[in-house]
Amino acid sequence: MTPPAHTPPPTRIPLTDATLGHLVTVAAVQTPAGAPEWAGQLCDLGFVPGEPVRLMARGLGGDPLVVRVGHSTYALRRAEAACVWVVSEAAPRG
């Protein structure tokens, strides 16, 4: 009898590493020490745990990024987008 397939927990990655065009969900918003006000600002824009997020475009060299959260589209600097940790469901292994 084969053991049941073990689905790994969804991996958390920073938004900057998400695949272009894929729908991911916000898991947490962490702010760097140098910019404590970013937490509130990102929350105001709609980056709250549970929100669907899509990476729409990357600028030259990966900075800045165009991100869609909820129904709004924003241009974020790489450092800002790196604060947003998203859940990208890992494919279950069968």
Next chain:
Amino acid sequence: MAEAVIHVHPAGPVLALVGNPNCGKTALFNALTGSRQKVANYAGVTVERKEGRLLSAAGKVLRLLDLPGTYSLHPRSPDERVTRDVLYGQAPGEKRPDLVVCVVDATNLRRNLKLVLAVRRLGLPAVVVLNMADLAEARGLVIDTQALSRELGLPVVRTVATRGTGTEALRALLDDTRTWQGHGPVPTPAALAAATPDDDAGDHHTVSQILQRLGLDAALPQLASDRIDRVVLHPVAGPVLLAVLLFLIFQAVFAWAAAPMEAIKAGTEAVGAAITATLPGHGLWRWVSSLLVDGVIAGAGGVLVFLPQIVILFFFILVLEESGYLPRAAFLLDRLMGSVGLSGRSFIPLLSSFACAIPGIMAARTIGNPRDRLVTIMVAPLMTCSARLPVYALVIGAFIPQRRVVGGFELQGLVLFLLYASGIAGALVVAWVLKRLTAHGQVRALMMELPAYHLPTVRNIALGLWQRVRIFLRRVGGVILVLTVALWALASFPTPPEGATRAAIEYSAAGQLGHLLSHLFEPIGFNWQISIALVPGLAAREVLVSSLGTVYALSGTASDAATALVPIISSTWSLATALSLLAWFVFAPQCLSTLAAVRRETGGWAMPAAMALYLFVLAYAASFITYRLALAAGLG
């Protein structure tokens, strides 16, 4: 006995328009007030204050205040701070609004409703305007206005501000006394200040539940805007498209403005000639005539002639702004701007500075980061403003041969392009130096919304243009006129003694100053004529051309002066001097009108003084190097 300041406000209830940026608030404001708007400044800050008169359905006169757009009542920039202060009743000189009109973008409820909840907590009477209802319906979002009203506990009006739909219903609502009643006790400012981040999380949760109950929480499908953005934001196609657009805009600005500018020049000359003809030419009248013609008309008229270029440039900027393209341009340029310590938002102020630095410096108010704003203001004058063009045209016309060079380019056009490029390069270098000195590893925020594309409305563009024209005309009628008259006085008095052989201007205060300055300018190759002409040129850069005309004792109109000057200077100046003057004008530190604008925008003399100093140093250095190199190359 303690004193208190009492603010006396004009009569009438005050309504405030509040909403996220890009929710169509301004379109609604325009639709409700028409042209009955007044644009000014909030006390103590350089944030634009827009107030208009609004008539309710029954004809009651109300005051409507268009507050700067904000995402929440936690301000991120001076603009947003003003909105919060006005709503809290803490803005100096502002009455707390009697009713808050929350404008909500129907296609973006999730984010917009959070602000509504925050406003509702203020306890002020409020009304919700569901704007862009047509766009929402086009996307298949069916919003039950009654249900939303029940959820929020506030009246909701559905509008399409760009078409004026729904404004009647809003006006009727303003006659209903129930609308003007608040909801419960109004919290004190102290209690409001203690609002915690938990409120925000709570708001987000509440909004999610409201949307769920209304059946509006589905994820959004692909929009037409996304398809357009695939090209516009493409790493290669994007910048190319931007470059082509900018090139076309510049072509249009110069080509389309040519005829109106000629018309204005002809008009001012006609007025000048009429005055000279009608006023008696003796005694005191001579001075009055000279003041009006050589002072007011020549000086202020010299700046007014750039109005067509400013109008055309702002037309394009407004179209790009209304259509939603500008944030994309800022996105594409952000990398380049960021590398020299500027923000992507500096793009618009710097673009405006190509017509005239004054509106560009005023446009820097939209930059939230104070350091970025200051740097943008400091480098704005380096963008080759239109005032430099007459000087460039004169010197290039006199010294650069009309010849075709490699690639089929006209040599004269190439030199002009080089001068423009030097200005931009200079600005980038200065910004970079300022970054090294001041930024200290500061990580700058961007967080800029890219709104959906939509077709600009003629009405909004017309109103926007009209407002900017009025602001520019006020400047010309104000500071520039005063400066021009002052300089005219300097250039006319003292009068030449009997039997004077040289041009009248040489005996005046300006002339003596110019002779003094010529010692300073000798190392960079400026002769005394140029040195004298630079003094009246303090009012506005292009006045140099007419001043040179005066110095070489030419009579006749300004355009006559320019054409007559070409053979004179090409035979009396050396090529080295000409090149040195061009190099000086790339930096052209002497525009007092720009410095006056900087003083107004920064609220003090430190920044204009610093600007004058650094521009002077750079101009002198550039002229010096150019002159010495040219001499060494045998062009003296």
